[in-house]
Amino acid sequence: MKVMQLDKPGPAASQPLRVTERDIPDPGTGQVLLRVLTCGVCHTDLHIVEGEIPLPKLPIVPGHEIVGEVVRLGPGAEGLHPGERVGVAWIGDTCGHCLFCLSGRENLCPDIRFTGLHHAGGYAQYAVAQASFCYPIPGRYDNVSAAPLLCAGIIGWRAIRRAGIQPGERVGLLGFGASAHITLQVLRAWGCEVGVITRSAEHRELALTLGAAWALPYTQAPPHLLERAIIFTPAGETVLAALERLQPGGVLAIASVHLSEIPPLDHDRLLLGEREIRSVTASTRHDARTFLALADQIPLRLDTETFQLEEAGLALLRLKEGRLRQAAAVLRIAE
Numbered sequence: 519m520k521v522m523q524l525d526k527p528g529p530a531a532s533q534p535l536r537v538t539e540r541d542i543p544d545p546g547t548g549q550v551l552l553r554v555l556t557c558g559v560c561h562t563d564l565h566i567v568e569g570e571i572p573l574p575k576l577p578i579v580p581g582h583e584i585v586g587e588v589v590r591l592g593p594g595a596e597g598l599h600p601g602e603r604v605g606v607a608w609i610g611d612t613c614g615h616c617l618f619c620l621s622g623r624e625n626l627c628p629d630i631r632f633t634g635l636h637h638a639g640g641y642a643q644y645a646v647a648q649a650s651f652c653y654p655i656p657g658r659y660d661n662v663s664a665a666p667l668l669c670a671g672i673i674g675w676r677a678i679r680r681a682g683i684q685p686g687e688r689v690g691l692l693g694f695g696a697s698a699h700i701t702l703q704v705l706r707a708w709g710c711e712v713g714v715i716t717r718s719a720e721h722r723e724l725a726l727t728l729g730a731a732w733a734l735p736y737t738q739a740p741p742h743l744l745e746r747a748i749i750f751t752p753a754g755e756t757v758l759a760a761l762e763r764l765q766p767g768g769v770l771a772i773a774s775v776h777l778s779e780i781p782p783l784d785h786d787r788l789l790l791g792e793r794e795i796r797s798v799t800a801s802t803r804h805d806a807r808t809f810l811a812l813a814d815q816i817p818l819r820l821d822t823e824t825f826q827l828e829e830a831g832l833a834l835l836r837l838k839e840g841r842l843r844q845a846a847a848v849l850r851i852a853e
């Protein structure tokens with residue numbers, strides 16, 4: 519089978535991923551073999567390819583927004599049948615018996631394994647996954663539209679809840695890409711007034727089309743202060759920009775998996791007034807299932823640009839340079 523493999527991290531412009539052939543893997547105990555139909559390209563893949571987050575091993579096959587068809591089940595794998603379409607997300611496996619796993623916080627498990635980092639991911643024609651970490655995908659989404667739901671959608675959903683957002687609140691989204699464009703639609707379905715702050719004029723336009731009350735560049739002040747805000751960019755200075763726009767008692771959630779250093783933060787001016795900053799770390803299977811159930815209720819419009827498997831490096835470069843024509847990039851593999 520064909521895979522896109524990372525042997526050594528490097529700048530996206532140097533195209534660190536290379537096409538190579540591997541044997542189709544055998545599903546181990548509790549695993550399933552999937553024929554990969556599509557795989558989303560996430561910002562985290564860019565951090566992996568460029569070595570900005572610690573890499574547990576090399577080589578790596580990235581890709582953790584896998585839409586796949588079950589080919590066969592390994593020993594002890596249950597609950598799935600050949601031919602079924604499932605999704606695989608960033609959380610690939612956990613220990614199942616630590617304090618975090620036993621208290622509904624498996625995203626914080628010290629032995630958590632991520633898809634496309636510890637496990638070979640979906641930038642490949644086939645992938646194996648733990649059967650208990652595969653999710654049914656609502657039938658209303660085609661294989662391309664379904665891919666961004668699996669990380670961009672799920673992480674946005676966790677960020678919504680980490681920020682404590684209640685229906686009807688005034689919310690700001692800072693940075694606008696795959697995750698924010700889905701999160702915006704969920705919040706609109708909840709009757710929230712959503713403002714978007716992003717550098718890109720195209721993304722501001724898309725945000726307005728999707729129901730944002732306003733969409734502004736960082737250089738302009740929003741019409742009012744925000745009750746809640748979520749950051750989707752990897753730029754540390756965005757934290758200060760968000761706090762400046764947050765009303766007293768407001769909460770800021772950081773959905774980014776990696777953030778550059780936050781510049782010195784003036785407590786008396788930006789944090790005092792019981793403003794809170796909360797991180798968002800991966801997600802749980804419960805997040806995935808509840809989000810996909812929600813996506814079955816709310817008809818989300820997915821704004822995708824597709825690439826071939828061999829073009830994964832190009833997709834990552836476009837993502838890095840802000841040159842994607844649409845909000846989310848998806849690799850068409852067996853589609």
Ligand SMILES: [Zn+2]
Pocket residue numbers: 612613614615616617618619624627628629
């Ligand atoms: Zn655990």
Ligand SMILES: [Zn+2]
Pocket residue numbers: 560561562563582608669670
């Ligand atoms: Zn992701």
